[in-house]
Amino acid sequence: MPFTETAPANGANIPLLGLGTWDVRGDVCRRIVEQALRLGYRHVDTAQAYENEREVGEGIRKSGVPRDQIHVTTKVWYSNLAPADVLRTTRESLVRLKLDYVDLLLIHWPNTSVPLDQTIAAICKAKRDGMTKHVGISNFTAALVDQAVQYSTEPIATNQIEMHPYLDQTKVIAACKANGIAVTAYSPIARGKAGGDPVLSKIGRAHRKSEAQVCLRYLVQQGIVVIPRTSKVERLSENSEIFDFALTAAEMAEIHGLARPDGRLVSPSWAPEWDA
Numbered sequence: 305m306p307f308t309e310t311a312p313a314n315g316a317n318i319p320l321l322g323l324g325t326w327d328v329r330g331d332v333c334r335r336i337v338e339q340a341l342r343l344g345y346r347h348v349d350t351a352q353a354y355e356n357e358r359e360v361g362e363g364i365r366k367s368g369v370p371r372d373q374i375h376v377t378t379k380v381w382y383s384n385l386a387p388a389d390v391l392r393t394t395r396e397s398l399v400r401l402k403l404d405y406v407d408l409l410l411i412h413w414p415n416t417s418v419p420l421d422q423t424i425a426a427i428c429k430a431k432r433d434g435m436t437k438h439v440g441i442s443n444f445t446a447a448l449v450d451q452a453v454q455y456s457t458e459p460i461a462t463n464q465i466e467m468h469p470y471l472d473q474t475k476v477i478a479a480c481k482a483n484g485i486a487v488t489a490y491s492p493i494a495r496g497k498a499g500g501d502p503v504l505s506k507i508g509r510a511h512r513k514s515e516a517q518v519c520l521r522y523l524v525q526q527g528i529v530v531i532p533r534t535s536k537v538e539r540l541s542e543n544s545e546i547f548d549f550a551l552t553a554a555e556m557a558e559i560h561g562l563a564r565p566d567g568r569l570v571s572p573s574w575a576p577e578w579d580a
């Protein structure tokens with residue numbers, strides 16, 4: 305049975321569970337995408353920078369799942385944000401994916417060297433030209449979310465941000481919610497660090513779930529989209545079995561308490577000044 309629960313996302317209805325594919329390449333990528341779709345995943349997350357769009361497309365076709373039942377996200381890389389580059393590289397992404405359109409096109413990282421209004425206008429044009437069904441942003445702070453909304457002529461579907469129990473993202477989540485924008489959590493199991501966490505482990509024992517499952521449940525229970533990555537077929541099922549139990553309010557609060565000031569895992573040199 306496909307996992308069809310969605311986040312509204314300003315009309316985009318993004319499946320709450322997706323497959324992350326960063327750092328998964330070649331045959332491993334082809335096979336994991338195919339297997340995920342066969343298992344019921346209906347959402348795959350890739351990016352120009354992951355150098356695997358070709359294999360993601362091949363995995364989609366091998367799965368036999370009809371294209372219109374799959375939500376495919378790709379992202380325009382940081383150095384491609386001048387309007388002509390947005391349109392040219394999005395076309396190139398579609399050629400690599402061998403798809404007529406993606407479901408969601410994101411600005412991967414903000415880049416102050418290109419005026420944001422111009423980049424936003426270009427992703428909106430990509431939508432009008434039929435290259436993507438929806439547009440969105442990634443790694444945008446609360447202030448940048450507000451700017452994106454102000455500039456965009458199309459609804460912003462999501463802001464894809466790092467999110468897991470060790471990082472407090474309250475401020476940017478509030479900005480997204482105020483604008484009807486879904487939050488998509490990347491690194492949702494803290495790049496594997498959730499495994500072995502004593503609090504997640506204790507809560508997991510009460511529900512007969514793993515630490516990773518508790519971590520993912522904590523996010524989807526808040527209506528947050530999760531895109532866990534795995535290169536291992538057996539973990540695809542584990543990471544998808546998160547819709548058959550619920551955490552109590554006390555458990556949610558305990559997990560929320562795991563956030564710490566040094567909890568952020570992804571902050572390259574070009575990152576914006578993060579929300580405090």
Ligand SMILES: NC(=O)c1ccc[n+]([C@@H]2O[C@H](COP(=O)([O-])OP(=O)(O)OC[C@H]3O[C@@H](n4cnc5c(N)ncnc54)[C@H](OP(=O)(O)O)[C@@H]3O)[C@@H](O)[C@H]2O)c1
Pocket residue numbers: 323324325326327349350412442443464465489490491492493494495496497499514516517531532533534535536539542543570
């Ligand atoms: N927008 C952005 O800037 C951005 C940045 C980072 C990531 N992303 C997206 O978000 C996706 C997910 O984030 P991520 O890849 O950084 O990290 P993640 O999904 O939190 O963690 C992936 C790591 O956890 C391990 N893992 C998977 N399932 C597990 C389980 N059930 N128990 C224990 N360990 C498990 C994986 O190893 P195995 O392969 O061995 O299972 C892998 O090492 C990416 O793949 C990418 O699509 C976007």
